[in-house]
Amino acid sequence: MTNSTANKPENETPIPNKRSDIKQTDGKIKSGDLKFRNIKYYLAETFRNLVRNKIMTITSVITVAACLLIVVFSYAIASNVNFILAYLETSVPVMVVIEDELTVPEVDALFHEILQTENVTSATFITPEEALRNLAENLGITDGILAGLEEANPLGRSFNVELKDIRMQSQTVVAIGLLNGVARVNEASVVTDMLIAVNNFVGIFSFVVMMVLGILSVVIITNTIKLTVNNRRNEIIIMKYVGATDWFIKWPFVIEGIVIGIFGAIIPMGIMWASYDGLIDTIRYTDFQMLLQMPFRTATELFPIFAPVVMVLGVGIGILGSISAMRKYLSV
Amino acid sequence: MIRINNATKIYENGARGVQDVTLNIEKGEFAFIVGSSGCGKSTLIKLLLKEVDLTEGEIFINNENVTYFTNKDIPFLRRKMGVVFQDFRLLPNKTVYENVAFAMQITDATNREIRRNVPMCLSMVGLQKKSKAYPNQLSGGEQQRCALARAIVNNPPLLICDEPTGNLDPTTAWDIMNLLNEINDRGTTVVMATHAWDIVDGMKKRVIALKNGFVVRDVERGGYSDDEFYS
Numbered sequence: 001m002t003n004s005t006a007n008k009p010e011n012e013t014p015i016p017n018k019r020s021d022i023k024q025t026d027g028k029i030k031s032g033d034l035k036f037r038n039i040k041y042y043l044a045e046t047f048r049n050l051v052r053n054k055i056m057t058i059t060s061v062i063t064v065a066a067c068l069l070i071v072v073f074s075y076a077i078a079s080n081v082n083f084i085l086a087y088l089e090t091s092v093p094v095m096v097v098i099e100d101e102l103t104v105p106e107v108d109a110l111f112h113e114i115l116q117t118e119n120v121t122s123a124t125f126i127t128p129e130e131a132l133r134n135l136a137e138n139l140g141i142t143d144g145i146l147a148g149l150e151e152a153n154p155l156g157r158s159f160n161v162e163l164k165d166i167r168m169q170s171q172t173v174v175a176i177g178l179l180n181g182v183a184r185v186n187e188a189s190v191v192t193d194m195l196i197a198v199n200n201f202v203g204i205f206s207f208v209v210m211m212v213l214g215i216l217s218v219v220i221i222t223n224t225i226k227l228t229v230n231n232r233r234n235e236i237i238i239m240k241y242v243g244a245t246d247w248f249i250k251w252p253f254v255i256e257g258i259v260i261g262i263f264g265a266i267i268p269m270g271i272m273w274a275s276y277d278g279l280i281d282t283i284r285y286t287d288f289q290m291l292l293q294m295p296f297r298t299a300t301e302l303f304p305i306f307a308p309v310v311m312v313l314g315v316g317i318g319i320l321g322s323i324s325a326m327r328k329y330l331s332v
Numbered sequence: 333m334i335r336i337n338n339a340t341k342i343y344e345n346g347a348r349g350v351q352d353v354t355l356n357i358e359k360g361e362f363a364f365i366v367g368s369s370g371c372g373k374s375t376l377i378k379l380l381l382k383e384v385d386l387t388e389g390e391i392f393i394n395n396e397n398v399t400y401f402t403n404k405d406i407p408f409l410r411r412k413m414g415v416v417f418q419d420f421r422l423l424p425n426k427t428v429y430e431n432v433a434f435a436m437q438i439t440d441a442t443n444r445e446i447r448r449n450v451p452m453c454l455s456m457v458g459l460q461k462k463s464k465a466y467p468n469q470l471s472g473g474e475q476q477r478c479a480l481a482r483a484i485v486n487n488p489p490l491l492i493c494d495e496p497t498g499n500l501d502p503t504t505a506w507d508i509m510n511l512l513n514e515i516n517d518r519g520t521t522v523v524m525a526t527h528a529w530d531i532v533d534g535m536k537k538r539v540i541a542l543k544n545g546f547v548v549r550d551v552e553r554g555g556y557s558d559d560e561f562y563s
Contacts, residue, residue: 238421238423239434240407241381241415241417242415242482243409243410243411243435244407244438245407246407248438
């Protein structure tokens with residue numbers, strides 16, 4: 001019929017005829033989806049895809065990085081507000097002004113009663129002279145304007161009371177106010193109420209931000225990988241006809257998602273590491289004197305906590321994105 | 333090798349693919365499936381590949397009832413059959429060698445087995461000198477040879493061909509048919525859907541003719557048409 005027979009010098013070397021060439025178990029060839037030699041193939045395919053679609057790859061990495069950067073900063077704010085709140089619990093005391101006519105033994109008895117009140121850590125007695133000196137210091141007055149007041153000091157005797165939990169300040173103030181010999185209790189409620197409110201807001205805000213940005217990142221990665229998958233649709237169909245399992249086809253795309261996720265996580269971590277301490281210094285040295293005394297978390301303290309979280313988030317977003325992109329393309 | 337019992341396929345839009353088809357293709361047979369466009373040839377091929385599911389009936393391949401195979405089982409079924417298409421369906425960004433090797437890569441084949449079998453198959457189809465070429469650097473005939481090498485590299489007991497000569501000139505088409513014949517001589521069952529009456533008439537193999545989804549003729553050594561050329 002044709003000359004094709006003449007083109008077959010290998011007539012003496014038959015095509016693989018041994019059934020043992022194909023390993024079979026229970027009638028099915030076992031898939032080596034995650035064998036070392038396959039991993040090499042998956043990595044090569046992933047690299048090829050990433051390079052082939054480099055614009056989309058870069059766009060995805062930048063988007064994931066931007067989302068995770070906002071997540072990282074939300075976390076940093078929430079963490080610092082919590083940290084400051086914890087500091088204030090011990091450093092913003094409640095001032096308990098005692099009645100002028102109280103005798104020394106009565107003051108001593110009141111001191112013990114305050115210490116026994118729930119949520120109280122410690123109490124320090126402040127004389128009127130100390131109170132005046134503290135006031136002058138807090139107001140930054142050094143030129144003796146208050147000198148005249150030393151003779152007729154309007155400030156009375158008081159206790160500075162430190163609390164265990166600043167969120168229970170109101171209840172503790174009421175309890176101390178009911179004690180005999182207490183003239184009034186000055187609480188730093190404006191500051192603490194504001195901090196508690198800020199803390200709650202930041203907590204809810206960062207959660208919402210994380211959720212929204214997480215979903216957004218998944219959608220973006222899904223679209224990027226969908227584009228790749230769509231471009232390679234015919235290849236996927238061929239692979240399916242030849243007998244490739246879904247996971248054999250999926251792995252390169254999943255690894256692609258993971259790579260995008262990892263780079264999307266490394267960038268915000270780097271930005272955070274490089275800029276965080278400088279940013280905190282900028283905040284600290286604003287005109288608000290109060291901020292100078294506040295403690296802030298350092299980058300070295302925050303990094304071990306957020307680095308793994310951001311990495312897991314990045315990788316998770318990558319995997320979710322790639323799997324959701326693949327789903328409808330494998331039904332051949 | 334293939335046993336089809338009362339197979340009927342009705343698509344979701346109501347179109348009838350095959351109707352009440354009962355067939356038995358023995359191991360080592362060469363069978364042509366012929367008929368005009370829309371007669372059900374492609375549906376039959378798709379059913380064998382488990383690309384579509386039966387509406388009624390049963391299909392056994394290699395004594396295994398594949399009718400209710402799940403998506404998980406399908407890749408393993410397809411590895412036991414080679415497939416050749418009219419449009420070759422080669423991976424465009426892989427060389428000839430890589431295209432053939434890929435079919436082994438997805439199975440548990442070791443690199444050693446791949447290095448041994450792929451050149452052997454490429455030699456058999458006469459492409460050993462083009463192993464580094466990409467599909468777009470090959471002629472239609474060469475691409476089909478490459479597809480054939482890929483189909484037989486895992487030494488499947490069954491080879492399914494859907495119009496494998498449809499895009500080829502007559503001489504090249506006969507080259508491919510010679511190769512298929514040789515593969516069949518080595519014991520592989522070949523099922524080939526085709527429109528090429530000259531090839532069917534020239535090969536003198538079993539012919540199963542379909543019309544409107546029904547098997548209207550099944551002749552052991554038949555021709556393409558009803559003329560009963562060999563009777």
